Amino acid sequence: MEYLFYISGAAAVISTFMVIIQTKAVHALLYLIVSLLSVALVFFSFGAPFVAALEVIIYAGAIMVLFVFVIMMLNLGPEAAEEEKKLISARMWIGPSILAAILLAVLIYTLTRTGTIANPLIVGPKEVGMALYGPYLIGVELASILLLAGMVGAYHLGRGRRYGGPGEGE
């Protein structure tokens, strides 16, 4: 089982590095999805399939939605379509695709060979739920306050400029 961890770990490191060095947000997002998928596989190799699934659903799913939004906003006319074509050139999607293909191959190989993951300690949804609403209950509450603070901060900082200047507001 160790090869699954090492291969997906390496994929995570490579793709995260690529996220940092991209100049266009859309290209960085492509690599970010791969990075999140490889982290999901790392969780999977540790015997936490539920967390792996959550990682894919929440992070990769949310990033996909962001991606679609960016594409939608760019799609405003013929020149924008031209711009869009430039964004999705072969050079840009080939790297993330190769990494994703490697991850898929490793996953399929593991599943077909062993039928399941060999880790004896599989942490399923039930265990996660019992931990979160048992000893870690306060942690869940604190995380909610963390999200509240993040939301308030993002709302205040992200509001349009026109409300921002002195003399405005209230």
Next chain:
Amino acid sequence: MAPDDLRALLPFMILAASPVAVILAIAFYRGHALSFIISIAGLLISFGSLFYSFRYAPRAVTPLLIIDRYSLFFTGLILLATLAVSLISFGYLENRSYRRGEYYALLLSAALGASTLVASSHFASFFLGLEILSLSLYAMVAYTRGSRFSLEAAFKYLVLASVSSAFLLFGMALIYSYAGTMELAGLALVSRAGPSVFATAGLAMMLVGIGFKLALAPFHMWTPDVYEGAPAPVSAFVATVSKGAVFALLVRYFSAFSLHDYPYLFWVLAGISILSMLIGNLLALLQNNVKRILAYSSISQLGYLLVAFLASGPQSFAAVSYYLASYFVAMLGSFGIVAVLAGPRGELVNLEDYQGLVWNRPWLAGIFTGMLLSLAGLPLTAGFIAKFYIVSAGVQAGQWALVLVLAASSVIGLFYYVRVIAAMYSKRLEAVPYGEVPVGGGIAVAVLTVALLWLGIWPSTLIGIIQRMIYGN
């Protein structure tokens, strides 16, 4: 959770409910005064309930939090400091017209993060508390969005704090992989089991994360910029509550280490302490900006605190607690003065702006003098007793090198404090557009002055409370 657990948690629950109340109130009616009153009420009720939950202490509420005298004492300190910050902020924000209500929600959640830190007994609550604190602070530092300096400061804080959080998390993971427990008490196991690469690397990384939060010497680069760019009340909060909470946690868990089992850890911390004292005080000499001077001063103050921490033993607990209380008062007062003096056109931060302050605002000049003298550690102020306490703890532990550096750097420090004071009492060059002194800020600064003198002349009350906290009788 048993009912008694909930009773012990009452101050935290009230504190957690108050930012929610502020947000809900904003949804219906957006008024600065309303948000302010709700936050003051939340802080006061939470402070009052400390005495109620005191009866149920000590008690471990789930593995995450421990409610005992120590955490209640520091929670009380944090609540009072937050109260002072919100009083100072009210007048400050009134002058700068932005959407002001959200500020109080962020301030209250930051206070909750800080109190979670001092009560945490587990990596999870430690990290969550730290993140609540940092996340609220990013937005608070950038709160006056019109100012480029604020945005720059917030951005620096965001990037560096995230990096330091990553270090902290990695360190926690390494220690978990070694000790097999995420409870902070497990750190003591690490020391007993003898040295190992995992434990050493984990401890080093955790210290990097903590050192960043405390702005200790090799990790202090962000401090002056952030303090300069942030609104003055927020700088006060970063300098006091944010640092104090992390330091209280450090003292509680790393003193369990019995540092002598881990000599290299002791020497690393001693080096950090010496560097902080020297760098903080020497670089402050070069500054011409009052907020930057205070920032460097806070770096050196944390170096002094490390001396007390390294002395270890109950005496050092008392010294750290007393020093933190007096440092809170003096720092809040100093930044409070900067905030109170801020005119509608912006903060007055250059030394020239303070030239001849005494002829214009004699009371404020007097109060500022007191606060600076306390930071310098001169008699009749809280800072003197606090520094005395630290030196005596250091001498009892035989840490002569540290005590000597402390004495030498205090003398250097005296010079720049006196420079600010001399500017205030010198002749006026021209009229400076000082703002009206806001009522809330005025009250806060006056109360802080009383506290400063009271702690300096009549320290036995607080020392009594601290002794009861430590020895529990």
